Amino acid sequence: MSNPSDLAHPDRDQIALPEVLFALSDPDRLAVARQLADGPLDMASCHATDPNLPKSTKSHLMKVLREAGVIRNEPNGRRRRLTLRRDDLDARFPGLLDAVLRDPDRLAE
Amino acid sequence: MSNPSDLAHPDRDQIALPEVLFALSDPDRLAVARQLADGPLDMASCHATDPNLPKSTKSHLMKVLREAGVIRNEPNGRRRRLTLRRDDLDARFPGLLDAVLRDPDRLAE
DNA sequence: CGGTCGGTTCGAAAATGCTCGAACGTTTGG
DNA sequence: CCAAACGTTCGAGCATTTTCGAACCGACCG
Numbered sequence: 051m052s053n054p055s056d057l058a059h060p061d062r063d064q065i066a067l068p069e070v071l072f073a074l075s076d077p078d079r080l081a082v083a084r085q086l087a088d089g090p091l092d093m094a095s096c097h098a099t100d101p102n103l104p105k106s107t108k109s110h111l112m113k114v115l116r117e118a119g120v121i122r123n124e125p126n127g128r129r130r131r132l133t134l135r136r137d138d139l140d141a142r143f144p145g146l147l148d149a150v151l152r153d154p155d156r157l158a159e
Numbered sequence: 160m161s162n163p164s165d166l167a168h169p170d171r172d173q174i175a176l177p178e179v180l181f182a183l184s185d186p187d188r189l190a191v192a193r194q195l196a197d198g199p200l201d202m203a204s205c206h207a208t209d210p211n212l213p214k215s216t217k218s219h220l221m222k223v224l225r226e227a228g229v230i231r232n233e234p235n236g237r238r239r240r241l242t243l244r245r246d247d248l249d250a251r252f253p254g255l256l257d258a259v260l261r262d263p264d265r266l267a268e
Numbered sequence: 269c270g271g272t273c274g275g276t277t278c279g280a281a282a283a284t285g286c287t288c289g290a291a292c293g294t295t296t297g298g
Numbered sequence: 299c300c301a302a303a304c305g306t307t308c309g310a311g312c313a314t315t316t317t318c319g320a321a322c323c324g325a326c327c328g
Contacts, residue, residue, distance in 0.1 A: 057276085063312040067259070068184050072282055075181035076316095094274060105316050109276055130304090145258035150176070152252070166306085185286095201302065213288050218306055223285095237295040237304055 057116060057123050062138040065119035073118035074150055079111055083120055086134035091128040093123075106156070113159045166225060166232050170245040174228035179252070181258055182227035188220055192229055195243035196260045197204040202232075 074080050081098040085091065099108060112132065115121045122133040139147045183189050187208050194207040208217055220242065224230045231242040245262065248256045 068186050068189060070257070071180045071189075072184035075177050075184055077177050078182075080177060092260070092274090096320095105275060106277080106319075107317055110316075113276090125275095125324085128272095130275065143258055143261070145254045149252055149254035149258055201304095205303085214305060215289075215307080219286075219288095225292055234294085234305095239305065 056125060059116060059122060060119045062119075062142060065138060065142050067134075067143060070116040070120060070139070070146070073120050076111075076114075079115055079120075080150070081110050081133060082111065082132075083116060083150050086121060087133055087136075087147075090131055090133040092126060096132060125155055165234060168225060168231060169228045173226075174244075174247060174251050176252060177253070178227040179229060179248070182224050182229050185220075185223075187226055188229075191220065191224060191241075192243060193260050194229060194254075195241055196245075196248060199240055199242040201235060202241055205241060241256070 059094065074083060078099050082096060085098040093108075093112065095140060099111065110132075112123055116123045119135060119138065122131075122135055124131050124133075134147075136147060182209075183192060191205060194205060197221065202217070202221065208220065221232055223262040225232045228244060228247065231240075231244055233240050233242075243256075247254060
């Protein structure tokens, strides 16, 4: 059908910088974005967050990222496929993702 | 005196990405950072925010930016000199500031 | 079918953040 | 010295977020 997913996603030009920054300002959400930088992942396989985090909490986390336009969340069988919206973010805010996904403190020692 | 400012500022390697992103995720605070990109400014001359914003609110705004390490706030006579910590931020998160300070929707049409 | 797996939605409670007036320094000028 | 200009801090109320269990739902398997 016309709808690639049952969840609402902003389209590219609706993505707003403050919301993106807010979404990424949480360590857990940032970790998810970083993990997705290597390619799409099913939510069940996304171990970026605490494994004993309640599902509802994890789902809410993804909601914030999705509504900000950072990730895409589409049904995939009985799972959810998560994708970093790199093309859209790069087009809208060039350089932002590269800067943010770069490892934070890895080289500091 | 030994102290260049009476307010606490994190030093460069204390600056954390989530806090920076959070500080910049508010439109008012983002506007302040953008205005300071052109050079230091006295707080009284900083018209990036609503002019009839109460002083305490404006002060709190600056506090968030300062504690995140985004700006420096040092006494200057009976005023306050605000400075964007571009060197520190560029060193710590290369490309971030450039991406964030770029005009958001200017070219979108 | 009936059950399980993966995940969303809904409330409600706890935590965090924002706003703003009041009170308080400091610096400067008369 | 006294007062005004500029800002910070404090506290309280309000708003937004976060957290998590419970209920739900579609996809899949037996």
